[in-house]
Each structure stands twice: as C-alpha cells, then as structure tokens.
Amino acid sequence: MGHLIPLTEFAKRLVLTHNFSVTFIIPNFRFPIKSQESFLDSSMPKTIQVLYLPPPPPLADVPSDANPSFFVATAMTRAVPALRDSLKLLTESTRLVALVVDVVGTDAFEVAREFNLLRFNLADGIIVNSFLDLEPGAFNAFVDEEDDGSGKKPPVYPIGPVLQTRPTGGNDDDVECLRWLDEQPRGSVLFASLRSSGTLSQEQLTELALGFEMSEQRFIWVVRSPDKDSASGVHYNAQSINKDDDPFDFLPKGFMERTK
Known part of the structure; x- marks a missing residue:
C-alpha cells in the first residue's frame, strides 16, 4: 500500500489530465491482502482497469524464515510468465505504450522488451514521487551517476508530490x-x-x-x-x-x- 497510493494518484492524473488508458497489474503472493483490494475497489475510477495475476508456483524452495523482501522479489520473478500472458491479452484490444514497475518488479522489463514497451524506472526513465526543490542533492546525484553502459543515462522524472489528499472509503x-x-x-x-x-x-x-x-x-x-x-x-x-x-x-x- 505504501507504493500503491502514489501510484494510483499518478494513474488518475494520467487518465484525467492526459487522456491515457491505465491498467494496474497486481501480483498474487498466495495470501490475501484485503486492504489492498478494498483500496483499489473504492478509489479507482472506472476508467482504470485492475488485473490480478494468478498465483505463481509454490515457493517451496524459499525458507520460511527468509527475509520478506527476498520472498517478494522471488515471487515477482516467478510472476513474469503470468505478466507476459496478461500483456498478450491486452495487446489484442489496447495499444500498449509503457510499463511502469516499482523497485521489486524490474524482472518485468524483459517482458516489456518483448512487447517493445517503454520501461520506467530504468532504461527509459526513473519516476520519483518527489520534486526538485525538495531533494536537489538526490536529483543531482542521479545526473552525476555513470551510465548503464548504453551510452546514455536514463532521465529522472520528479512527478511529486503525488499523494492522496482526502481519505477514500474511510470511516x-x-x-x-x-x-x-x-x-x-x-x-x-x-x-x-x-x-x-x-x-x-x-x-x-x-x-x-x-x-x-x-x-x-x-x-x-x-x-x-x-x-x-x-x-x-x-x-x-x-x-x-x-x-x-x-x-x-x-x-x-x-x-x-x-x-x-
């Protein structure tokens, strides 16, 4: 949910201001996250589609005491085939342009390449929920970093502050x-x-x-x-x-x- 709120607000901005079509593709970690589903159901306009991927194969080889971030990263890697299938279905009815992922979903970039999609946050751009005047040092550090070997550095797009200004579905x-x-x-x-x-x-x-x-x-x-x-x-x-x-x-x- 921490990443989800700014992403949903960003999606609304793309839809309402720039006339984009947006589809959220949500991985399945084999346990219910009702708060996430409830938030998406109550806060997303009808013009934004939400797809839930089927669960990946069991993570039997991941120790039960593994660091949660390792568990999530592994689950995201194994969700790539389901993502590929979902994008293939979407291409039958929609012109796909770009794939936006968070930091644990970069394995999805291999699928983006297959469908010739722009990739955010790596090769084609890094989207940051901040603004230049708030963190000039951090943005300058991005500019000063070495490139990724491709000969050019990915541009950084500060789109913030993207936040939920009013409670949705609250009590x-x-x-x-x-x-x-x-x-x-x-x-x-x-x-x-x-x-x-x-x-x-x-x-x-x-x-x-x-x-x-x-x-x-x-x-x-x-x-x-x-x-x-x-x-x-x-x-x-x-x-x-x-x-x-x-x-x-x-x-x-x-x-x-x-x-x-």
Missing part, C-alpha cells in the same frame, strides 16, 4: 483524526507509521509506546497488532496476524488513559 474515526489534527498548533504533532509493509514485535511495540508517552508530545500513531513470530512485516506475513486481535490490547497497561 468516522478517520475524519475525526483529521479534525483533531487541524486543531493542533503547527509543527506540534509527531506522526509514526511503518506503512503497509511493516509491523513490530511486542517488545518493539511496548518500547515505542513508552517513548511516545515519555516525550509528552502530541502524536498520531498508526498501530497494528504485533507479529507473533517476528517483526518482519504484516504486509508479507499476513497469515501470522490474527485478524480478530485488537492492537490496543497490546499497548502498555494504562497507556491510552495516560496519553489521552
């Missing part, structure tokens, strides 16, 4: 959170979120809670139930999280009352 609690934030003095609120790909162990959750309490600062904290086995990430280890767990039950006793 009353979301709106109340924003109302409360608007009432606070400027620069007075700490914000903590590990995005969709991270969670904490019980020990880490407790330490962070006590840190907020001792800071005596206003804060907004996106809290998830701790991973019972590790702090690897709820996004990748969704099956290890009991969906009935209330994250508040894992906070230090009296924390909510002392920090209200």
